[in-house]
Amino acid sequence: xxxxxxxxGVTWFSVLLIIGLFASLISxxxxxxxxxxLLIIGLxxxxxxxxxxxxxxxxxxIFALVxxxxxxxxxxxxxxxxxxxxxxxxxxxxxxxxxLVFLTFFTYLFFTKSFFDLKMILIALTFAAxxxxxxxxxxxxxxxxxxxxxxxxxxxxxxxxxxxxxLIPLIVIGLLNGDTFQTNLIATxxxxxxxxxxxxxxxxxxLIFELMRRKFIEHISPLAVIATALFSFVLAENxxxxxVLAVTTLGILFGIYEIKRKLExxxxxxxxxxxxxxxxxxxxxxxxxxxxDKIFLIKTIILFGIFIYIRYLAVSVAFYKSVFTKKEKWFMxxxxxxxxxxxxxxxxxxxxxxxxLEQITELTVLFILYSIIVAxxxxxxxxxxxxxxxxxxx
Numbered sequence: 001x002x003x004x005x006x007x008x009g010v011t012w013f014s015v016l017l018i019i020g021l022f023a024s025l026i027s028x029x030x031x032x033x034x035x036x037x038l039l040i041i042g043l044x045x046x047x048x049x050x051x052x053x054x055x056x057x058x059x060x061x062i063f064a065l066v067x068x069x070x071x072x073x074x075x076x077x078x079x080x081x082x083x084x085x086x087x088x089x090x091x092x093x094x095x096x097x098x099x100l101v102f103l104t105f106f107t108y109l110f111f112t113k114s115f116f117d118l119k120m121i122l123i124a125l126t127f128a129a130x131x132x133x134x135x136x137x138x139x140x141x142x143x144x145x146x147x148x149x150x151x152x153x154x155x156x157x158x159x160x161x162x163x164x165x166x167l168i169p170l171i172v173i174g175l176l177n178g179d180t181f182q183t184n185l186i187a188t189x190x191x192x193x194x195x196x197x198x199x200x201x202x203x204x205x206x207l208i209f210e211l212m213r214r215k216f217i218e219h220i221s222p223l224a225v226i227a228t229a230l231f232s233f234v235l236a237e238n239x240x241x242x243x244v245l246a247v248t249t250l251g252i253l254f255g256i257y258e259i260k261r262k263l264e265x266x267x268x269x270x271x272x273x274x275x276x277x278x279x280x281x282x283x284x285x286x287x288x289x290x291x292x293d294k295i296f297l298i299k300t301i302i303l304f305g306i307f308i309y310i311r312y313l314a315v316s317v318a319f320y321k322s323v324f325t326k327k328e329k330w331f332m333x334x335x336x337x338x339x340x341x342x343x344x345x346x347x348x349x350x351x352x353x354x355x356x357l358e359q360i361t362e363l364t365v366l367f368i369l370y371s372i373i374v375a376x377x378x379x380x381x382x383x384x385x386x387x388x389x390x391x392x393x394x
Contacts, residue, residue, distance in 0.1 A: 013279075016278075016279055016282050016283070017275075017278060017279060019041060019282065020038055020041075020278030020279065020281075020282055021278065023037040023038050023041055023278075024037075024038075024278065032376055033337070033372055033375070033376060034277075034278075035135075035277065035281050035339060035340070035343070035368075035372060036369075036372045036373065036376060038277075038278060038281035038282050038285070039281050039282075039284065039285045039343075039365075039368065039369060039372070040285065040369075041282055041285065042281060042282040042283060042284055042285020042286045043285035043286075043288075043290050044285075045282075045285070045286055046285055046286040046287065046288070046289060046290075047289065047290065049286075060276070060279065060280075060283075061280060061283075061344060061347040061348050062233070062348065063230065063276070064276040064279075064280050064340070064344045064347075065166070065233075065244070065344045065345065065348055066229050066230050066233050066243075066247050067226070067229070067269065067272050067273050067276055068162070068166070068273060068276070068340050068341050068344055069162075069163065069166055069229075069244060069247045069248055069251060069341075070225075070226075070229040070247055070250065070251040070254070070269065071251075071266075071269050071270065071273050072159060072162040072163055072251070072341065073162075073163050073247070073248050073250075073251025073252050073254075073255065074251040074252075074254045074255045074266065074269070075159050075255060075266075087153050087318070087319065087322070088152070088153045088154075088155075088156035088157040088160060089156075089160060090318045090319075091153065091157050091314065091315065091318040091319070091332075092157050092160040092161045094314045094317050094318045095132055095157075095161070095311060095314040095315075095318070095336075096129070096132045096161060096164060096165075097314075098310050098311075098313060098314045098317075099128045099129065099131055099132040099310065099314075100125060100128050100129060100132070102306075102310050103127070103128035103131060103306075103307055103310055104121070104124045104125045104127075104128040105124075106303060106306050107124040107127050107128060107303065107360075107363075108120060108121055108124040110299050110302075110303055111124070111299070111356075111359060111360075111363070112124070112356075119176060119354075119355075119356070120356055122172050122175070122176060123172075123176070123354070123356050123357055123360055124360075125168075125172060126168070126169040126172045126173060126349075126360065127169075127360045127363060127364060129164070129165055129168035129169050129172075130165055130166075130168075130169045130342055130345055130346075130364060131165075131307060131338070131342075131364075131367060132161055132164070132165045133158075133161050133162050133165030133166070133338060133339070133341050133342050134154070134157055134158045134161060134336040134337065134338070134339075135158055135162075135337055135338060135339020135340065135341065135342075148386075150324075150328060150331065150332060150386065153332070154332065154335065154336075158339075162341045163248050163251075165341060165342070166244060166341050166344075166345055167244050167245060167248055169345055169349075170242070170244045170345065170348070171193065171194075171242060171244070171245070173349065173352055173354070173357070174193060174242065176352075176354055177352055177354060192240060192241070193240070193241055193242035193245065194242060194245055195241070196236060196239060196240055196241025196242070197236045197241035197242035197243060197244070197245030197246040197249070198241075198245050198246070198249045199241070200232055200235050200236040200239070200241055200246040200249075201232050201236070201245065201246035201247065201248065201249030201250040201253070202249050202250075202253065204228055204231070204232045204235075204246075204250060205228075205232075205249065205250045205253035205254065205257075206253070208224065208225075208228045209253060209254060209257040209259060210257075212224065212225075212257075212259050212260070213257060213258060213259050213260065215260070216259075216260035216261045221261075221265060222264065222265045222268035222269070225254070225265055225268075225269065226268075226269065226272065228250065229247055229250055229251070232246040232247055232249075232250050233246055233247050273340070276340070276344075277339075277340045277343075280340065280343050280344055280347055281340075281343055283347065284343050284346060284347050284365060284368075285365075287347070287350060288346075288350070288361060288362060288365050291362050291366070296359075296362075297366075300363055300366045300367070300370075301370075303363075304366075304367060304370045304371075307367070308333060308334065308374070309333075311332075311333040311336050312329065312330060312333035314333075315329045315332045315333050316329055325387060327384070327385045327386070328385060328386060328387065330385060331378060331382070331385035331386060334374055334375065334378040335374075335375045335378050335379065336371065336375070337371040337372045337374070337375035337376075338367060338368040338371045338372070342364065342367075342368055343368060345364075346361055346364040346365060346368070349361050349364075
């Protein structure tokens with residue numbers, strides 16, 4: 001009997017979700033980050049099976065991108081961040097700057113043969129910006145609800161750096177993917193994308209959130225937020241703006257607005273984010289084949305070592321006058337693992353047919369894998385890195 005294509009697609013989707021749920025349960029039992037198991041499962045499965053439904057799941061990746069952006073930016077409250085953890089703000093900015101300068105340089109040096117190629121520099125910049133994102137879920141798990149200075153810094157840093165780490169790469173790739181990419185037009189294209197994208201997010205946010213501020217409709221209001229976030233992305237992209245910036249603006253506006261039962265809406269969004277994390281990480285491993293070129297793998301390991309040192313330098317500069325010990329600074333450097341935001345952007349980049357981007361996408365997946373492994377191992381030796389005062393419950 002011939003099985004319909006739609007049924008095969010649904011079967012793939014349901015199997016991925018079930019496997020992901022079991023992997024998440026196993027990771028909790030083993031006290032490992034679930035994203036590590038999800039990605040490994042995807043890589044192993046993708047090695048033996050050819051995944052045929054990329055087009056369908058690429059649309060899902062866009063949805064995931066919108067959700068992770070909205071979820072992170074809706075928690076982005078400048079006043080609250082400055083009051084609760086100014087150290088995280090400092091670390092986030094210094095690490096972003098160091099990544100854009102030093103990691104861009106070494107990535108270009110390692111993976112480009114020409115002396116000067118503007119497009120390859122921008123692609124290297126895309127990778128560097130993406131690597132400035134952190135997701136310390138695997139590290140925070142070791143504290144098991146304990147609130148420490150380091151755990152707070154890592155948590156707030158991830159909230160701060162995710163929007164920019166997603167926004168910068170997609171703006172750059174949008175410029176590279178344009179039919180009329182010219183050096184003298186970059187500023188014009190960038191300004192148009194920023195103004196249109198921010199304008200769409202601002203107008204839709206003011207309209208929808210003003211209505212929600214006055215009245216909360218159970219079952220409808222949470223869906224209205226998700227629908228508005230997705231529509232802002234689509235609308236901005238269709239009228240020549242930047243969809244990522246539209247969602248970013250919308251999320252920040254949601255965080256500012258006083259909306260009835262906002263916590264319930266955010267919890268609803270979080271459920272979607274967890275669901276998408278399970279699917280996206282397995283899909284990423286399925287679609288991107290694990291590189292077998294030994295020279296390439298050696299280069300990635302060396303570059304990752306350089307990246308870790310760049311992060312350590314950023315931590316050292318950001319906390320130059322702090323009370324943190326050298327071991328604690330190394331702990332923060334080694335535990336900057338990559339999470340859903342990086343995975344979603346990597347998944348999205350696959351759809352762009354830009355020379356040199358495929359290699360950077362493979363590099364991104366390997367860095368996700370390396371960072372999670374290093375963070376997990378470092379977490380197991382937290383007693384060595386952290387002082388008793390830092391491990392102690394607040």
